[in-house]
Amino acid sequence: MTEHEPRATEHHPRPVLAAVDGSAVSYQAAAWAAAEAALRHLPLHILTSGALQTGFGPGMSLGEADLEWLRADAERVVGEAERVARAAVPDEDLVVTTEVAFEQAAPLLITRSTGAEMLVVGSRGLGAFQRGLLGSVSRAVAQHAHCPVAVIHGNAALDPVSATLPVLVGVDGTGNSAPAVELAFDEASRRKVELVALHAFSDASADLPAFAWEVGNQTAETELAEAIAGFAERYPDVPVRRIIVADRPVRSIVDAAASAQLVVVGSHGRGGFTGMLLGSTSNALLHAVEIPTIVVRSRH
Template identity: 35%
Template sequence: MTAFEGSASVVVGVENTDAARLAVLWAAGEADRRGLRLRLVHALDWPVGAEHDPDMSKPWETWSGIFRRSGQQTLEEAHALALGARPGLDITRLLVDGQPDAVIRGQATNAAMVVLGSRRLSSVKELTTAGSIAVPVVAHATCPVVVVRDPEHVEDDPGTVVVGVDGSRVSERAVAFAFEEASLRGATVLAVQVRPFIASPVVGAVNNAEEIVEGRIRLGETLAGWAEKYPDVPVRRQVVLGHPVHTLAQASEHALCVVVGTRGLGGFKGMLLGSVGHGLVQHAHCPVIVVPRERDDGD
């Protein structure tokens, strides 16, 4: 039994961009692996002033028809793309009025997971502009959110699912997802624990060695039992001194995906608390899967 058995669908945000098409293909593959329906969602975000054409040549009814036909065409093209990649997949299409982030957040409430294409905004724009979709969705979603920034790396056999481990309860949820994903794909799990690095040549030598030992202990505690639950999944462990985003981004260069947990609590504060996940959305070299906390999860 998978973690998402009984869930309605894998939701993917659809736009007329290469990034969104890459997300559709990834979502189709994931829905097929998990035996779930794929739900294609396009947000009909009306352009400012569309209802008041300057030369009055197109009344509001005409604008409405134009944008709706465009949205429907975008959905039809995404449907053909997904079905071409995964014949026989159960696919539904949905055209919804509203801003993309609000529409996708609404669709996430009854989804197995949400998949988005990366708009490759800068870190500042990702936090502050209306062009951002990933950050508000990741901060508020109650299901895993996948941001497909780059294609998965399939050159290795078996492939690798990277998971960031920090010992928290939400990190344990990320580990659970990573093992399930690796089992579905016939892949290896690379569990990475990142510990702080002390540069001082005097204090650092001792403290850094202690950090490595502590990291191995915590990694062992978090992974305990998962090898027994998923005997088909090989596991590699890595303890690294440094910054989590930089380390996991490096690990993502040859990975199918990288999985992390988020401590997002909603609103701007929540976005900042999920700094590792949001940093990876900017810098990872493969799809990033952000697993949310449960309401009662501690830090």
């Protein structure tokens, strides 16, 4: 049955919001969102849009039979997503609500993100066919959402082996990555795993001269230590492994992600600026990384 949008109040905290569209990867997103909600002791709200996502203008109208079919199909989608979520987290204390809306998906999710603790989407929808293709809705919410956005690929990393792997966070030596570092510590603490903090201090493809590598490495060590110092004190239960490489951030994080369960990055890095939507590194990682990836930006 369709529920109304939950409102965040003192007694009703912000939910983890999962967007589904009937694709297999969106059901993976619902499963991951359920696990995340359980870790955070938050409700899970599953949302789908029954509107045609074809870009037709407002002049297009549908008959009553067509609208009823769209609604029934959307109810089927959220019902299946709830079943998947319950199977992934058979916790009777997990509150799950579902909703069918009739608005275009991207603006709907961006609006709803203002009242969500985290928005979880699949990397591509029913219209995507190329492996690694990032869907237009996923890209839009990663750029414009008002809360952290988790993008789930085919691998939701919910198996027992993945659950023991570390959380990986990209650190760029600027304040832009501070929200990502904070969330990564929190995720590692809740999952009771190690945190890997990776700082790639060179954007050049060529090998650095020895003196440049030494100077860059020393600077990177200082920047990384400063970036994690305060959070390490707040999360003493989280073991931290530091990795410093003289390489491009995207390639370094993709390589390290092969041994992680979750990647956390800021919405833009050292080349970004206030108000920037999504940095080149974050955007590239959403295409290249195959495990769940959270893009974090300030709510402001």
